[in-house]
Amino acid sequence: MSGCKGPITTFIVEPFVPHNEEYYLNVVSDRLGCSISFSECGGIEIEENWDKVKTIFLPTGASLTPEICAPLVATLPLEIKAEIDEFIQSHFHLFQDLDFTFLEMNPFTLVDGRPYPLDMRGELDDTAAFKNFKKWGDIEFPMPFGRVMSPTESFIHGLDEKTSASLKFTVLNPKGRIWTMVAGGGASVIYADTVCSLKESLLRESLHFFSLTSPSNSKIFLEPSFYFVFKSSRSLTKFLENSCSCKS
Template sequence: MSRVGGCMITEANGKGILYMHLSHLIVKPDCISLHKESIIGGTCHEVLHQHTWLKEKKIVVKPDQGIKRRGADGLIKLNVDLGGAVQWLKEFDAKNNVRKLVSTDTPGKCIQQFLLEPFVPHDLEEERYFAIYSELECDVILFYEKGGVDIGDVDSKASKVCVPLKEPLDEAAVHELLSERVTAADERGKLSEFIKELFQLYRDLHFTYLEINPWIVSLLLTQNSVICICTNNSSKVVREKIHVLDIAAKLDRNAQSLCKDKWSSEVQWTKKAGREQIKEEKHISSLDATCAGSMKLTVLNKTGHLWAVLGGGGTSLMLADTMDTMACLEELACYSQFTKLDANELYELLTTVIGLMLEEEKDGNGKALMIGSIANDIVTMIKLKKMSGEGIFRALDEYKDKLRAANISLIIRSNVGVVSEKNEKVPSELAELGIPIFVFGGDVPIRELVNFALKKTSDPPSNQPRATYQVETPEVGSPPSKCKKYCLPEEELIFTKDTKVVAVNMIPPGLQGMVDYDIHLRQRDSVYLCYSQAFQQAED
């Protein structure tokens, strides 16, 4: 099964959330997450005043942007004073550590947020590993008596139990997890309590991933103790608690309305891709947060030749996969997709991408901008200047002079509607812009479009129907004697001519075309029984 997704939160935030609910079991974390420049520039005077340990104790400094294997990649500095931490940060970029994580062509500075916390002296033998992650039908718990940087392939080493989603974690499962790893009965009892409460918290707070590596057991002096190990003083006792040294956590962002009080006053989501967004990406992200539809923009390589603004994330990913198999992925300049945008919103997305295209020329050969939609006849909408088509035309008309000067060509991929072989469907309104424009139907392979966009071929691909390879198969419901190897025996058939379909979360225009096509072929009622659309609950 595949793991369920989620959004990564900062390590400082993750430790704070655990302590908020499990303060009786874990040590209070003294950690802060700061921007690198504020640490180096010494502008965090208020923080230094609040956290006096920064000047009094040895500390740990490490990136806090959801990056894994930081220790193995040399991205953690241990047991230094504040001056040593500042010096290490100044040398951080010079040592080229960032190149292990993000291509140097990626715009924006790669790692900006860092975690500072007191260094906890301990033996490596004390380190333990624990993790929970969600799959489609169960939550998986991993425990290993050894932890730390050199843990290796933990999936093959750790004890593992799977807890079905609708069932609680029982004693038998905890015993199975610990019996072969922890021999001492008293230690096993304390760990059992910790695991059961942590697992319940994992579900209550809608975590999708939680990894603690490493954690150790600390002995603390306290005035009021729940777990007494020994006592030498009537007013102070020794208490045993879990010390979380390193944590990686993901939360289900869709549960924010349910858990906003349980998570914390403000959840600190990590920055994507281990780098800071450039201003154009921030602009699109801000628009995406307020629009009814969806728009995304991630710049991959500003010197790339092919830029794309495509309707639907699946098409964008298919383009990237195709270019990867063609060994030309470095020519893909951006990942950009849109869904259900009005004219003004698509205008903003397209002008932002065009602005980036015009910033830097590549060898005077010009670039290619690919626009397309799998659900809408985008060419007709441009011709009629209706809906999102009006936004596309307005953006192209505004930048036509600069596009011509930069020798930028436009490739339109329209999956809906008929595209003639000789590009006769190009509207005169677009042709008059003076930009090289080519329109292709959905039957033209993306590989051919990529070759043409990258000028590996001078002739545009033909819109003629492609040859298809058909396998003669019997009609649905044919007797087993006629089915041969192409279908199951009649008693084992899953789908029949009377099967009905429930469409869930599909784009309405795309679904309408499928319904029309189905009715046209069947000459009777459609196979689609109903349409269901899930809407996100509005926050207070």
């Protein structure tokens, strides 16, 4: 797929639901708030009917009330208006409670007078994992297609999700000879740019930076990192490290 190779491991099988109406609903966040869009012409032809999509903007911190939601459902038949209005508000409250950044139903329909999603897509804010791990359960954030984490990358990624520290480790070239271990994400970019400017970008092994909060975090993070470095590089020629001050 686009030059990338990898296994396809996830499939969705769902029952067919007979229906006549197809509605579109989407909530997306941006810097200043959330945009809520609704259309009575959902489904595969939503792009062709984009002029029929109604959108309202809700500033950050504002509550979605029936009065604010009213323009979205203004043209609906009276017998379903209240039901869909309530559904849109519930959809938005779920969006906020679980820290989605994008939540779309295209389409949803009505089954026995109740909204029923037929197709749904959502994107969670992974930086909210520390406060939502109980609500999210065992949800996994997939890597880009064709990208598979090594055991060490997976281990450090798991640490990063469970601590207030920032721990990042990405293997760029397993056969590389230049490793950088940098305290701070900004510094790691400067180091990487410097290495590349010296015409040695093909030798770069990893993108590796940390911002630790305690000595115990330092030990847990550094041990598997160093083990991976020296196990992978028989002819390790350069290892760049800048000092890190850990506060207990």
